[in-house]
Amino acid sequence: MKVLEEIRLPELSLEQKENLCILVEKVARNLIHSKIPSDKVQTLNINVEINESIPVTVTIDLELVPTFSTKDCDIEQLVNEATWKALSEADVRLGEIACKSKI
Secondary structure, eight states: OOOHHHHOOOOOOHHHHHHHHHHHHHHHHHHHHHHSOGGGEEEEEEEEEEEOSSSOEEEEEEEEEESSOGGGSOHHHHHHHHHHHHHHHHHHHHHHHHHHHHO
């Protein structure tokens, strides 16, 4: 993954931060629900935080508690996969914002 400092991002607007948080949460939630139906999830909390220090960091805190025994499903691996995919999407979106700011 690219180091975001190298992208040289402009300061993000409130709207850009909100949109990025919504996108990251949606990507994580969609991946979780593609593997576990929503009626089999007791708890799914996704918190996204953006820190604009150099480099910009995006932090995802994801809590997943299924309603079934986890013998057949590695919940930790699923959480890591969802987090990684969401962070990868954040990296792409931040790169797009940086490109648009150069125009």
